[in-house]
Amino acid sequence: MNEVAERTRAYLGLGGNLGDPATAMASALRMLDAHEAVTVATVSSLYRTPPWGKTDQPDFLNAVAAVDTTLPPRALLELCLETERALKRVRIERWGPRVIDMDILLFGRERIAEEGLQVPHPRMGERAFVLAPLSEIAPDVDVDGGTAMERLAGVEKAGIERLPGGGDWWRRD
Ligand code: X6L
Ligand code: MG
Ligand code: MG
16 A cells, blocks of 8 residues: 655746736745645746747746656646636736746656647747756756757747846745
């Protein structure tokens, strides 16, 4: 009885561009870390990034977090969505401004194609706002058959700014 649950290293993308996204992202990481089945292992610096997709909106703050979890992917997704809701994310328009967005980028080496759950995140290998923070904490992790660092070298990075202060920003009281 009582099997030891397997732990998986997952990478989460965090972003926001409404209100105080740094505070919302910090709260989100603390809420995840407080869950018995999730440990926040490493967090990147915060990055100020120009909006992608829908460009007539404020700059984003983005970061990536490595988490270790015994949850299956679907449960981790539900926890992320629940955390967004707890932080009062309101979904008004697709790709529009938001206080907090948390996406599963990678879940170990698993490949998942289900309703609402595509892992690896389908376009992460094209987005500097994901690859810059990911390369900071996991330069060698596999993204589309290359490393995060290699993928970052091949994308447009204009306007992306790493903020000072390192990866402890989410712990500050
Ligand atoms: C054509 C059409 C080309 C759409 C690109 C790109 C759509 C990215 C959505 C696209 C297209 C997205 C963030 C963001 C969004 C973020 C920054 C998305 C979803 N989320 N920009 N735009 N950071 N900097 O977290 O990623 S909306
Ligand atoms: Mg997103
Ligand atoms: Mg999302």
